[in-house]
Structure formats: structure tokens, C-alpha cells
Amino acid sequence: MRQALPLALAALLLSGCASHKPEDFNGTWINQDAINAAVKGGSLRQALNEHGPIFEWKLDVASQQASYSNGFEAVDGQLSAADKQWQANFPGGQTEQLALDGDELKATDTTGAERSFVRAKQPGNVPLGSSFEKALYQAYLGGDWKIVEGQGTGSVVRFTDNGGVTGLPGPDRYALCLAGDCASMGGSNDSLWLERNQRGAPFIFKRDGDKLEIFQALNRAQPDEIPQLAAGTRQWVLEKD
Template sequence: MRHLCALLLSATLLGGCASAPQDPSGIWINQAAIDDAAEGGPLREALLAYGPNLEWQIDTQRQVAIASNGFELDEGQLHGDPASGWQVDFYGDFHERLNLEDDQLVQVQSASSPQQRFVRATRVVAPNAPQGSSFEHSLYAAYLGGTWTITEGSGRDGLVRFHPDGQVEGLPGADRYALCLAGDCAAMSGAHDGIWLQLGEQGRSWLFEREGADLRVFEALNQAAANEMPDYRPGQLVWRLHRN
């Protein structure tokens, strides 16, 4: 009888361990959006098709989960649920559910969000990098990585390299760049893709179009009144670049 009780207790304990949710701690990025953008089409279309969340950072020890959409960070309280993975409770009675399926983190479809899938980030970023940087660096490498030749505009025939950390080499008048992913810059650019170019402390917004291996950068003309939010439309073509 004692032997039978011991076996039953062991089975109960093992069953309880088996039903516990797997640990999703770490940084997860929206690789599907990156892969779609890397095919060489409009960036905003890829982000809208596979967004809105672009990165999750999860810490089960602190019971914290932070979602980034490329502009805002939403921090929620993380709770394990043996029956259905994990739940994230956000301010304002807003919830998301997360599951681990093989090597992917799945954000379950909810009333406010579609189902989304994420993979663990593999690109190393600086320890003090802002949250969301893992997705951003991976996107920059896939979307603008490699060597580009200026085929039209200032610096013609020169080589340009966009680095994953936001540095750019060879583009006249710029040493830093940032792609517009969401938020105010997206609202101001409408249906167009936007990029911020900066030299030292001075920078400005530009618009661009990507078609395969060709990248065209335009002046951003503001059609709004002085007391309104900027409303940018493409102006003069400034650079045409070709990816080698």
C-alpha cells in the first residue's frame, strides 16, 4: 500500500510539472514582418500586415512583459496559466495571451489584436539599448543592409552602407538614420515610407520608396498649415540608390 501511495504521489508531482507553462523569458521579434519587408517592397505595408507588435521582452522572474510597436512601449503584469500558457494584464483592463509553440512565441488573437508569431532575437545589441532595438537592428540589417551605389543625386557613383545600429556611411550630409516604424512620423507621412537623416545634431525627415534593389529618397514637403501637424508628401527626388 505504501509503495502504491508513493507511486501515486510521484505521478501527481510529475503531472503538475508537465502542466506548468514553459518559460518564455527573453526578447522575441516579429520576424515575419522583417522577412516581408526584406523582399524589397514598401516598409509600412509589411509592418501593417504583420503588426502591430514588433517585439516582446519577457521576464518571468519579475513577472513583467513589455510589448513594442516601434513607437510605444506597453508594460504588463505576467501571469502563468498551466492551461493556456501566459496572460499579460495591461493598465485599463486590457489583456493578451501568449503561448510557446516549438521555437515560436504566439500572441493569441484577441478582441484588439490579430494572432502574431515571434522568434527569439539573435542579434546582439548594446546592454543599454532602448527596448525595441533588437527588432529595429534586425530590420535595418535585412531591409537596408549591404552596399548601395548612388546612381542619381549628390555623391553619384559613391557607395553607401546603412548599419544595423543606425549609422550610415557614404550618404552626403548624413551620419545617422532611423526608419519610421509607427507613431507620429507615420501619421505625418500618410501612406508613404519615412526616414530620418541626421548629421551631428541636425536632422530632418525624408520620404522614400523601395522597389526591389532600388531605393529612391525624396524631399518631404509639408502641406499642413503652420499650426497643424505636418502632412508630408514626396517632393523632389534627391537620391536614387541601387543595392549591389
């Protein structure tokens, strides 16, 4: 009975919300605007900074739970009903107002900044943040790339949406830096991690349309300072077929 009353109240408060039922909020929602900006503009760092910091939501009305991913960590909070919308409350006093606008989820933070999210395609039971990551990888690096400069010239490289890479001499796994420590160390540079057999290293990359340059990452910081990565020797130049 204790659980039924809050849910009944939530349904009552949301009954006037343009035919949307509370359960319409359920599921995983991704920041498609950030992905589109990355593909259009080329610079991943710039696109994520302008359209973040939240890249994925997971909402469960029945349990009144809300979680989001910022590309570095997952944050769990509580859902509560507000007038014609939901409010997500997080530790430290952070709140987000959630409302549906057609097929989109609108999230507004305490500064008034609004971000739009679309429902993830068949997310399944996957870790929070992975739906956005998968969609980003497919849109940003999907397709066939040919090595035109560097070791393996002439080979076709394919980056899969689950973090696999084939055709690039050496590594068979990759990960784009979205946020957190790797972003801080890279500054304004775009960076990725390349590895094989759980051994790897960071690299700096630059994408300009159908051209992808990958550079060694040089640490310009002193031994007792936080690493600051900059582009070193160019390792590969890839062009999209």
C-alpha cells in the same frame, strides 16, 4: 514566501504544456514576419501595418513581467499563468495570450488575431525595441548601395544596423519611421530621418527591390494643422550592388 507561491502555482498550471518550462518564455522575441514582409514587398509601411502592431516582446517569468514595443513606445505589463500558457495584462484592460509553438512565441490578442515571434539573436542588455530595429535595419537596408543619381553619384552607401550611414553626402545617421507621429505625418508613405551632428530632417523614400529613391519631404498642411508629408524633389537614387 509570497513570491514563491505565485511562481509555484504558475509552474503547476504550465506543467502540461508540451514539455515547455515556464523559463522557456524568458527573453526577447521579435516579429520576424514583419521583417520578411518588408524585405519581400518593398513597402515598409504596408508590411508593418499588416504584421503589427507589436514588434518585440520582453518576458521575465521570475518577476512576472511582460513588456512590448510597437515601434514607437514601450508598454509594461504583468504576466499571469493561465491554462497551458501565460497571459500578459496591460493598463486599460489590454491582454495578450502567450504560448510556445516549437521555437516560436505565439501571441493572441482579444480579437483573436495571432502573431508569431522568434527569439532575438544575442539581444544583450539593450533597450526594448532595439533588437527588432536592428534586425529590420540589417535585413531591409543592409549591404552596399551605389548612388546612381544625385549628389555623390558613384559613391557606395552603407546603412548599418545601429543607425549609422556612410557614403551619403551630408548625413551620418538615419532612422526608419516605424510608428507613432512620424507615421501619422507620412500617411501611406515610407519615411526616414537623416541627420548629422544632431541636426536633420525627414525624407520620403520608395524602395522597389534593389532600387531606393529618397525624396525631400514637403509639408502640405497649413501652419496650424498637423504636418502631412509628401514626396518632393528626388534627392538620390540608390541601387544595390
